[in-house]
Amino acid sequence: MKESTVHRCSKCGLCKPANLEFFKVTTSKIGLSRRCRDCIAVVARAKYVADEELREKQRQYRLDHPEEFRVYRQKWRERPENREHVRRHSREMRDAEVRNEQGRAYYRANRSAILETQRLRRLADPELAADIQRRSWQKNPMRLRINDRRRRARMLAAEGSHTAAEWQAKILEYGGRCRWCQQAINGTPHADHVIPISRGGSDDISNIVPSCETCNKRKGAKLPDEWPAPSASI
Ligand SMILES: [Zn+2]
Ligand SMILES: [Zn+2]
Incomplete structure (x- = not known):
């Protein structure tokens, strides 16, 4: 040809x-x-x-x-046809590193203010906060795992503990109903910490009540008197 x-x-x-x-x-x-x-x-x-x-x-x-x-990889990088790709990639990595470092520095300098803002946001509208959290986890699943570990660590650091038998007895004591809305619980009851672990509550059975999924999610990290349970408003 x-x-x-x-x-x-x-x-x-x-x-x-x-x-x-x-x-x-x-x-x-x-x-x-x-x-x-x-x-x-x-x-x-x-x-x-x-x-x-x-x-x-x-x-x-x-x-x-x-x-x-x-x-x-070294051989691939040295091939002339890949040179432009390598150059662009290392420039992108460097820019991302600078951005990450700026983000970390900002977080370090403003940590307590950021945490306080997040806490207030959770208290003001737990459902919105949970939604923001879910979207952030979808974008970055790694963060979900880290948060899981943190929560577990917090649980471990919490005072007290309870057994499966104590939990079963507690469910019976409440007649299979939700502590907050008094409705019969469909499916598996959630173990709700009356004083949330994140606010110094114990993992002892005395601090745990059965809750339906809705009430458990709505209550979130609130203390009982910070939360208008459905029964209180009826
Ligand atoms: Zn073509
Ligand atoms: Zn309920």
Whole structure:
């Protein structure tokens, strides 16, 4: 094939140099791929991104063979066609690092004010606060795990403890009803800390009452007198 021959891509419709921008294939009459290299790369990339199984396998390989992967990555970075990508990526990483550092510095300088604002927001509208929290967790699942651990740590640090038998007895004592709205509880009762753990309450059975899911969520980290339980307003 001559240097000057151009071929029209069936995907993007552009005419490009046949021997540079198309693959040689034996399955077509003219011996060239119908789509240009760029268009084929876009499709391949999308397929790769969608292939969770393959990516998980590769991730595992990288973990199992750190040294091989390090060498492979170094060679990849040194290839001239990847130079621009490497440059752009390291610039992005540096910018992100600066932004993170600024965020951390701001948090350190204003920690107590930030925590107080969050606490007041939770008290003012626990449902809105929970919603904000959920959205933040969806964006960053890592934070959910960290919060889980923090909550567990707080539980462990809490005074007192109770057994499963004590909890069962407590449920019976309340006749399977919610302590707050007095309704029969559908499904599994929630163990509500009357004085929330986060506010110094104990994990002892004396501080725990059965609650329906709705009341448990609504009460959140409030003290009983900070919370208009449904029974109080009826
Ligand atoms: Zn194309
Ligand atoms: Zn209830």
